[in-house]
Amino acid sequence: MSEKLKPTIEAIILDMDGVITDSARLHAQAWKQMFDAYLEKLPGKQQPPLDLPGDYKQYIDGISRLDGVRTFLQSRNLHLPEGDPDDGPEAESVVGLGKRKNAFFLELVEKEGVDVFPDTLEMLKTWKKKGVKLAVISASQNCRKILESADLLHWFDVRVDGETARREQLPGKPAPDVFLRAMQELRASPEHTLVVEDAIAGVKAAKRGHFSLVIGVARNGEAEGLLHAGADQIVKQLTEIAIDMETTSRVQLPDSLPHALEGMQQIFSEIGDKKPVLFFDYDGTLTPIVDDPDAAILTDGHRQVLADLAEQFTVAIISGRGLADLRSKVRLDQLIYAGSHGFEISGPHGLEMQYAPGQEILPQLDEVEKAVKKQIQRIEGCEVERKKYAIAVHYRRVEKTRVKELKQAVREVLEGREQLKVGKGKKILEIKPNLDWHKGHALNWLLDKLDLARSRYQPIFIGDDITDEDALRDLRGTGILVGTHGEKTHANYRLNDTEEVYEFLARLHRWQAPDPK
Known part of the structure; x- marks a missing residue:
């Protein structure tokens, strides 16, 4: 009920x-396998095997591995030396039995999933x-x-x-x-x-x-x-x-958010003694929105700002652009890049990830790309941009009277294709895999992968578009919206434009810079 x-x-x-x-089932099976073999080899009166409904639930379930070994042995009046952390699974010690159980468990995970x-x-x-x-x-x-x-x-x-x-x-x-x-x-x-x-x-x-x-x-x-x-x-x-x-819910209208530059002291207070981890969208955040996506170029001065920040903090760009396109625009090897809304990730020290379920849908994206281009070729000003895991249909230069026609054409192409979905953005329709993977998942995947624990680091995400709301919603840190996308936001603060983004970064850099000696 x-x-x-x-x-x-x-x-x-x-x-x-x-x-x-x-996995509780596999844990129970591994405990029984380990203890039954151990008990069977004991000299003297034969011990009964481990009973899952009784022994396991009462003495082992839910506690740490070594505590489970200790508690069960005590229940049978059995005594073993604690052992050394370097003991192997063959050792007759509490540590040894714990490692023995773990070996059985990992075998079961490998075998049964x-x-x-x-x-x-x-x-x-x-x-x-x-x-x-x-x-x-x-x-x-x-x-x-x-x-x-x-x-x-x-x-x-x-x-x-x-x-x-x-x-x-x-x-x-x-x-x-x-x-x-x-x-x-x-x-x-x-x-x-x-x-x-x-x-x-x-x-x-x-x-x-x-x-x-x-x-x-x-x-x-x-x-x-x-x-x-x-x-x-x-x-x-x-x-x-x-x-x-x-x-x-902390969703609110962008205009009601405090301005980040006016609230710098509050932001510094929220960061405290933690180290910032910086995440950015690209278009509309690090570069202004332009009619031609290829013209969204990072200036040399702004590139240097990002390079300086990367010497001090972990810096990642999570964009709807394809990974190769994003890297070619930024050209800084020390940054982490997450392209296609996080479906493909690359960074220093061999960091690489392709979201596996998305790869299975690539052939369908190839088919849809051809169909969309054919369907909308009659609509002047429309541009179709193929990324590895998405198809972006830009209509910034399409006459307003024909936008509805464009959207209907895209819907017709996708009819019956349940593996794909359409996402909204600023003057853009984005066809992408209908999977529960987005910028927010990619952000948290990176925090976990790089062991950037929330107790020691403060994630900061800055974005401007509807697709950035996935990251702003899942963020446990400081979220900043640049401009407005016309809907409510999960951000904590706002900035008006790209230039204010770089002013914010300059102040953050000065605040965190080490004192000159």
Whole structure:
């Protein structure tokens, strides 16, 4: 039964195993495989094998790997030395057994793959559209690898996992520290944060953190234990959770935004002691909008500004332009480039990414490109620009009386082609893959790939167009809109034009520049 939650939830923290991915099944299988083999070889009275409904749920599920080894051994009155972090999986120690279990688990992942719960994927999309901040937590040190293999990493603004806990010496569940760490990175508060857990230890940890609501996920009927641990509500699927997020939206008209140059001190205060990470759109942001896309040239002075910034910060350009075109316009090897709205990414130190699902649609784009050119050749002033993962139909020079005809022609070409969609922009229609991948996902993918944790870095995105709203919406940092695109925006600040962008960057550079000695 669906329950309506208070419209004050601004952030959601989800456990990974059993809530997001079905890897809990593989973890349980690996634990049983490891412990059954270990118990069978023990001298003396034969120990019963590990019982999944009993032993696993009570002593292992939801806690860190080494804690799982310790707790289960204690339940059987068995004792092993703690061992050394360098112990291999063959060592007869707590560390050794933990590594042995991990080896079994990775073999299972490689062999069987990781399934994503469809109800979770549906809700991730819903929550993202509503502007909810999302974090994933896990006791697993394989969290990132699992999310990458399931193509889920880009959904989350924050990840706190076994690697984080080891690096920062965070105690595991049922201590609340991993949840509190995720909440801190999300810049949320307990009273406005929802936790979704399927493990008893996880529910106990969330309750100790005094979070507003703790949802227990009982996919296989484990409701009683979760309720006893303190869960506020029990669901079998995440689609049973209904959240009215309207009051948390920060969408507003561009004219109502504070001007970034007038609010520099406030922006500096928001950055604090963190290091900025700079993301830009290209057309309309780093160069003025012009009728001919090829004429959008970066001046030598502006190029030098970007080069100077790249010596101080991580700098990326995320554009609808194709990757090769974007690189040829900017000509700075030290920058990161994300072309085609993030479908293709390239940067220093061997950084390369092509969004795999998009490559499967390339043959259809080839067909549509020919059909569109044929369909609109009668409309004067229209220009069709092919990018690798998109087709841009520019109508800036088309007579206003014929724009409606142009849009209808494009719709007719795309009729029945469900793998493609049309995006809007400033005097442009953009035909692109109908996939849930955009500038916001690309931005967060880069932050995670480059390990630019929100606790130490402040992402700043500057863009001007409708397509930049994907990045501004998913951004957990400072968003700046240049000019206006005629609709409401997720930005925090505004700038009037390209020249003001470079004035803003100059002030940021001076503020962050080291003191001369």
